[in-house]
Amino acid sequence: MSSVKDHCGIFGIFNASDAARRAYYGLHALQHRGQESAGIVTSTFDEQRGQPVMPVYKDFGLVLDVFDDNSLFEERLMGDSAIGHTRYSTSGSADNRMNIQPFVVHYHDGNIALAHNGNLSNAREIRKAFSDRGTLFQTTSDSELILHLIAQSRREQQLDQIIDALTQIEGAFSLVLLTDDRLIAVRDPNGFRPLALGRIDDPHREGTTYCVASETCAFDILNAEYVRDVAPGEVLIIDRESAKTGDFTSVQLAQRHGVSQCIFEYVYFSRPDSKIFGEMVDKVRRKIGKQMAHESPVPSVPEGEKKPIVISVPDSSNTAALGFTTECQKLGHECRYEIGLIRNHYVGRTFIAPGQDRREMKVRSKYNTVEGVLRDRTVVVVDDSIVRGTTARQLVQMLHDAGAKEVHLRIASPAVISPCFYGMDFPSTDELLANQFDDVEEMTNWLGVASLAYLSTDGLMKAVHAANESERGYCNACFTANYPVPVEMGVKKEENEWTQSANAGQ
Secondary structure: OOOOOEOEEEEEEEOOOOHHHHHHHHHHHOHHHOOOEEEEEEEEEEOOOOEEEOOEEEEEOOHHHHOOOOHHHHHHOOOOEEEEEEEOOOOOOOOOHHHOOOEEEEEOOEEEEEEEEOOEOOHHHHHHHHHHOOOOOOOOOOHHHHHHHHHOOOOOOHHHHHHHHHOOOOEOOEEEEEEOOOEEEEEOOOOOOOOEEEEEOOOOOOOOEEEEEOOOHHHHOOOOEEEEEOOOOEEEEEOHHHHHHOOOEEEEOOOOOOOOEEOHHHHHHOOOOOEEOOEEHHHHHHHHHHHHHHHOOOOOOOOOOOOOEEEEOOOOOHHHHHHHHHHHHHOOOOOEEOOOEEEOOOOOOOOOOOHHHHHHHHHHHHEEEOHHHHOOOEEEEEEOOOOOOHHHHHHHHHHHHOOOOEEEEEEOOOOOOOOOOOOEOOOOHHHOHHHOOOOHHHHHHHHOOOEEEEOOHHHHHHHHHHHOOOOOOEEOHHHHOOOOOOOOOOOOHHHOOOOOOOOOOO
């Protein structure tokens, strides 16, 4: 029921035969992280011009649609290294073609390309400093600021220029950078967004092929082996020598605010078949569902009535619903898991429905009820989160229309009370459902359910730590308003497109 969107998936590959095509498959696996535009850039040597070049192709649309011409891989995107990006944008930037990543520039020390996932919390300050010096911008993206910082660095070596730029930015940034001879993977010191390293044994290449991706599901499609996560604050440099030896150069950025990995990656964003922050998403979501069963199990029904059924809102809450059901059963609460909602996976974000029923029609086009399962049953709906609540309310009405006797709602995360400044498309504070009512009872009545329960913040943290024994911390600012990195709270998203909403790191 959540309408939250993460802002992109990033992928990079080095020392690979058919690098662009492999990047294409990697982006296809990351399509859930961004569906508005996609792009790939490669690095190769132009014999006619006698210099390295970086051909690029990017456009609006899904990966399958953007790269539907096979000649792109045969004739244009040449080279044995590549990076790619698939993006979500928010209002105000969706139609700006210049914001489509990866970004590619040629400057005095060669070519460099960049793909970014996250938001820079000090983008406004950096952009103003550049503007005061007369710098011209091609995009409304904070990602472009990183390239300007690199190009204007006074350091002599390109790698030192990149490190210099990275020390000046704050916030959330998982990056892949491609130079003429290196692939560089970067994760911000807080480790907000995931980024993993994989390897492929390619018989057609000397040495090992290495790849990096937002999620490990991108490795699976390429039969790549997960090696490890890029550590928070790590700048990982992959070059010809490291491809041969496996010994990487790694630089550690200073950590001023500790580690705060985005807990919403586990709740909603990432695919359950991915490993992020060192643990499988499926395992974590099952633990979250089990914790929900301890805090707010299925309701009791009078003797003689049919036992409650548990359904999920596909697809992100499927695993939590399974964990919730099995734990409820273990605790002695009779129930069973059923498939009561079917999701149409072919509804795009541009679905058009005329008039005032547009939002309702969009929900009905995306979900349909299984009346035979729902009729005359007490239905417990498990969902990952509620943001504005409009989709949840319409789904509840659909369940009632399908004949459900009662509908109970269990949310496998705490109430969302704060916007995110680190790379998630949360609405403003006033638009969040939890801030529009005085208590849960009022929300229950507005949603039209018999009961509503959120997972507690302590319960969420307990479940995540039980599944992932890493001692690294997590960011839960969307649930608590405790921001681990200072943000400019007075700046609304719609007022400064380049700082938050038009972020091409989105």
